Amino acid sequence: xxxxxxxxxxxxxxxxxxxxxxxxxxxxxxxxxxxxxxxxxxxxxxxxxxxxxxxxxxxxxxxxxxxxxxxxxxxxxxxxxxxxxxxxxxxxxxxxxxxxxxxxxxxxxxxxxxxxxxxxxxxxxxxxxxxxxxxxxxxxxxxxxxxxxxxxxxxxxxxxxxxxxxxxxxxxxxxxxxxxxxxxxxxxxxxxxxxxxxxxxxxxxxxxxxxxxxxxxxxxxxxxxxxxxxxxxxxxxxxxxxxxxxxxxxxxxxxxxxxxxxxxxxxx
Amino acid sequence: xxxxxxxxxxxxxxxxxxxxxxxxxxxxxxxxxxxxxxxxxxxxxxxxxxxxxxxxxxxxxxxxxxxxxxxxxxxxxxxxxxxxxxxxxxxxxxxxxxxxxxxxxxxxxxxxxxxxxxxxxxxxxxxxxxxxxxxxxxxxxxxxxxxxxxxxxxxxxxxxxxxxxxxxxxxxxxxxxxxxxxxxxxxxxxxxxxxxxxxxxxxxxxxxxxxxxxxxxxxxxxxxxxxxxxxxxxxxxxxxxxxxxxxxxxxxxxxxxxxx
Numbered sequence: 001x002x003x004x005x006x007x008x009x010x011x012x013x014x015x016x017x018x019x020x021x022x023x024x025x026x027x028x029x030x031x032x033x034x035x036x037x038x039x040x041x042x043x044x045x046x047x048x049x050x051x052x053x054x055x056x057x058x059x060x061x062x063x064x065x066x067x068x069x070x071x072x073x074x075x076x077x078x079x080x081x082x083x084x085x086x087x088x089x090x091x092x093x094x095x096x097x098x099x100x101x102x103x104x105x106x107x108x109x110x111x112x113x114x115x116x117x118x119x120x121x122x123x124x125x126x127x128x129x130x131x132x133x134x135x136x137x138x139x140x141x142x143x144x145x146x147x148x149x150x151x152x153x154x155x156x157x158x159x160x161x162x163x164x165x166x167x168x169x170x171x172x173x174x175x176x177x178x179x180x181x182x183x184x185x186x187x188x189x190x191x192x193x194x195x196x197x198x199x200x201x202x203x204x205x206x207x208x209x210x211x212x213x214x215x216x217x218x219x220x221x222x223x224x225x226x227x228x229x230x231x232x233x234x235x236x237x238x239x240x241x242x243x244x245x246x247x248x249x250x251x252x253x254x255x256x257x258x259x260x261x262x263x264x265x266x267x268x
Numbered sequence: 269x270x271x272x273x274x275x276x277x278x279x280x281x282x283x284x285x286x287x288x289x290x291x292x293x294x295x296x297x298x299x300x301x302x303x304x305x306x307x308x309x310x311x312x313x314x315x316x317x318x319x320x321x322x323x324x325x326x327x328x329x330x331x332x333x334x335x336x337x338x339x340x341x342x343x344x345x346x347x348x349x350x351x352x353x354x355x356x357x358x359x360x361x362x363x364x365x366x367x368x369x370x371x372x373x374x375x376x377x378x379x380x381x382x383x384x385x386x387x388x389x390x391x392x393x394x395x396x397x398x399x400x401x402x403x404x405x406x407x408x409x410x411x412x413x414x415x416x417x418x419x420x421x422x423x424x425x426x427x428x429x430x431x432x433x434x435x436x437x438x439x440x441x442x443x444x445x446x447x448x449x450x451x452x453x454x455x456x457x458x459x460x461x462x463x464x465x466x467x468x469x470x471x472x473x474x475x476x477x478x479x480x481x482x483x484x485x486x487x488x489x490x491x492x493x494x495x496x497x498x499x500x501x502x503x504x505x506x507x508x509x510x511x512x513x514x515x516x517x518x519x520x521x522x523x524x525x526x527x528x
Contacts, residue, residue: 034457041461049468077464201315
């Protein structure tokens with residue numbers, strides 16, 4: 001028993017070290033600034049869209065419109081691609097920068113390293129959404145300060161936070177597949193962009209809306225109204241994405257995964 | 269034969285451009301990803317066919333079908349995103365393969381290099397739009413949504429040709445950014461934001477952004493398209509020209525700076 005506790009403690013410590021190292025690596029890279037630039041552009045572009053006149057009234061003059069539009073438009077057109085790009089960049093860079101050899105000499109276990117990178121990607125996704133929430137809230141406060149109340153702020157915070165986690169889970173198979181294919185990480189951007197683009201059309205269908213991972217994240221976050229059953233279906237869909245990521249990352253010897261990856265490699 | 273000393277530098281550049289374009293196409297043959305991006309032209313025809321079939325085709329006309337299949341998201345988002353990726357990869361791979369240095373040693377003019385890349389993008393864009401047109405036509409025929417009316421098919425292919433020629437000029441800022449960067453993370457992120465901005469600005473002010481200007485000019489005469497106001501074609505072309513010129517000057521400047 002003591003050995004097991006010691007073993008677990010050592011493992012937690014090792015994971016802590018890996019997360020610390022990943023954080024330092026991320027701080028030095030430009031991807032943070034590039035993602036921040038994308039986020040600021042989304043805020044600006046949605047603000048511009050708010051100037052559109054609809055029956056003599058600008059969209060931006062409608063209370064809560066800006067906060068709703070930033071998360072919905074961003075989550076369909078921009079953030080899945082940016083999160084997938086950042087995640088697969090983190091995973092592929094060790095091999096592309098030729099630092100993997102040095103890490104293996106430390107020694108670092110590859111599954112632990114990948115797990116740490118996935119955790120950092122998830123945190124990165126949540127940070128993007130929290131940043132978007134803070135910025136959108138600031139704009140909303142400037143425009144409609146009198147309409148703000150705690151309930152509304154909490155409702156949107158929940159939507160943004162859960163969408164950050166949900167979108168990460170939805171795009172995590174893309175990162176895993178690109179990592180396993182050993183291809184350049186820009187492929188993940190193309191895959192994620194197509195994947196989120198299809199959400200535009202599948203979101204129109206009453207059933208597929210709750211099953212398709214990108215729109216399922218919207219349901220779980222509370223952006224789409226859903227019955228408890230639909231909510232469970234959406235949660236299962238996102239969990240299936242997480243499971244698929246774990247399967248692709250872990251089971252190199254699994255015959256089904258091997259065939260799946262081989263098929264994808266042929267396509268890509 | 270005229271001795272090479274007598275030929276001015278400008279005329280030598282003029283002669284170099286067709287040769288560079290030919291070389292670019294030779295290089296393109298080895299790049300598999302370029303051909304793998306072409307089937308994305310068929311996404312919208314497939315979605316449009318499913319959508320019209322599912323809705324029971326209450327008021328389906330060939331123009332309504334083609335509008336959704338080839339002139340909506342295909343030119344708003346898919347084509348700009350694909351062309352942005354192509355611009356990025358064309359510039360990035362020169363650096364990655366270390367062939368840019370050798371081109372400067374030849375020497376190759378920076379202007380000719382920039383415009384040879386743009387020519388490749390234009391040709392690719394036309395091929396992409398013809399694939400979308402053929403896909404839309406076949407999807408319409410196979411699902412029984414559209415009959416093979418000569419006028420509508422002629423309009424589809426002509427409009428796709430216009431889209432294929434005009435949109436690459438609106439993508440010149442992405443080509444210039446790709447020329448200025450060593451990596452490809454920033455240019456591909458800019459491509460995503462650029463396509464998204466073009467789509468959104470279409471509803472706000474089409475003359476501010478070149479992609480919105482190009483799309484507005486292209487879709488204004490399509491049956492069933494309702495624009496916020498009349499589109500001033502001259503203003504739209506002026507916007508594309510200003511952005512294009514600034515991008516070309518910037519692109520050539522950054523290539524020249526790198527050469528030094």
